[in-house]
Amino acid sequence: MTEIPVGMSADVARSDVTDLAAELDRLERLDVDIVEIPLLSLDMIAHGRVLPGPLARLVEACAGRGIGYSVHAAIGLNFFSAPEHLPLHFDVLRASLDVAARIGARHLVMHTGFCSARAGDIEERFARQREWLARGAVEAAARDCVLCVENVPPTGGDMYTAAPSRLAREIAAIGDAHVRATLDVSHGYLYAGATGADAFAEVAAVAPHARHVHLHDSFGRPGDLFFAYTDAEKMHFGLGDLHLPLGWGAIPFERLMREATFDTGVVFMIELPERFACEAAATLAEARRLAALARAAS
Template sequence: MSDVRVGEIAVGMSADVERGDGGDLAAELDRMERLGVDIVEIPLLGLDVMTRARLLAGPMGRLVEACSGRPFALSVHAAIGLNFFNAPEHLPLHFDVLRASLDVAARIGARHVVMHTGFCPGDAADIEDRYARQREWFARAAVEAAARDCVICVENVFPFGTGVHTASPARLAAEIAAIDDPHLRATHDVSHGYLHAGACGGDAFAEALALSAVAAHVHLHDSFGVPGETFWAYTEAEKMHFGLGDLHLPLGWGDIPFDRLMGEARYPQGCVFMIELPNRFVGEAAQTLAQARRLARIARER
């Protein structure tokens, strides 16, 4: 299995699988080989590899087999339901699921494990307590990541519906800096940051620059930064027509100023640039990969 050396510009794409048993994963990774990506993100959130934080031998064996011998590096995206803003009694289980995800990463030779930052009701009276608990659990998780030679990359998100609180990109950057552990970094999802600003206000560009400084991983996909709850639309295509929500569009189909951002961002050396493109846009994959490589070069040459 390939690896990404520090200082290289690694540009890749997330795998899109529909079968929980991973039966379509090998074909998807074959497609990634043909595209010529440097790294592929494996979506654990769509694979039946564990039950209540216990890895399953059969599914794990098939995952290892599908990933072995590939010419690209790997990362993994852990469950979106991982949430250290959750009620305290649930947090040990969330930690166990994250630790099991780190075990999966170690088994397939993936260095980065992506997870989302916490979210909770916006009217919760104990939001700062939830941030404190999240910092404690993240610090523990960083120790587990170090033991497996992995880096947990915490991704900025946007409110999943009205009345939801989650960290802005700048707040997430401050939380990660406060923990100050090289095995806990950020995933800067550029579009998610614009959606957060669209939902909550703030300067999307300044927020993006703040998070870039602590990022080891970047998610690239386009949108218009307009919350999906602005008004109702029926199909995914209709949402595109109106420019609503987390569209995961090919680069250039939305209005995010990627060139300006990459020209001013402070991404550390070794940061990975990962395209998140659903299979409905498979016909745009090669062009989007070329665009992502161009943007990554701008970020490196600034």
């Protein structure tokens, strides 16, 4: 398999883009191959329209660097929403693709659909999501980009979202090279922890469809099992989507690399919060070790 690029998501404190250049400098010093830009945290799009001033600051911050880019779109972008809202969601998707194109990003990450677990029309929502993602694929192709749909865990007892294996089947059903998956390994284990599914089987089912893989550790234990006050306390008890440095949790990443089969052209992206910045170099080294073990689809 060709060497897998390994990168990190940028962590910005200011939504006006003014601290992004310094963050990219930090990530370049770590010698990453690619950076995920958190569009979801930036004041870049207003009602589906890209704002020229913030976009200019983003382009300036990203220009002239020896790294690649991907972009993470708004988490609220949701094709399980009510039908009357879907055109606006599509406008936000198209604007996000415009931003990605301006910085040469080859992947736009978005989450798979979510809704109330009490909704009586789940299959209709999947059908609408397939339709709108197929439309998105046309827009992505025009910008030399790939939509990478991410598996997410349910948060709270009233949330429904696709099992990772169902997401894999949905992407296969769309059958377009410009709609692939983002496999978030920890999210897959958290889904299994919340639902009783087979964690490894769920995650491995997505890997052949995944053009983008999010790497961060956890214990696959839902965050609402019992109360913990601070983020540090949640880590003490191993609760929730912790985004830990690799090796701090309990996910069997090495087994996944040895036994799963990954999409050709995949990139690995570490999502590590600023509070773990001291562990960034060690986590990057571990991610590169894991990437060297990964197997490609035939």
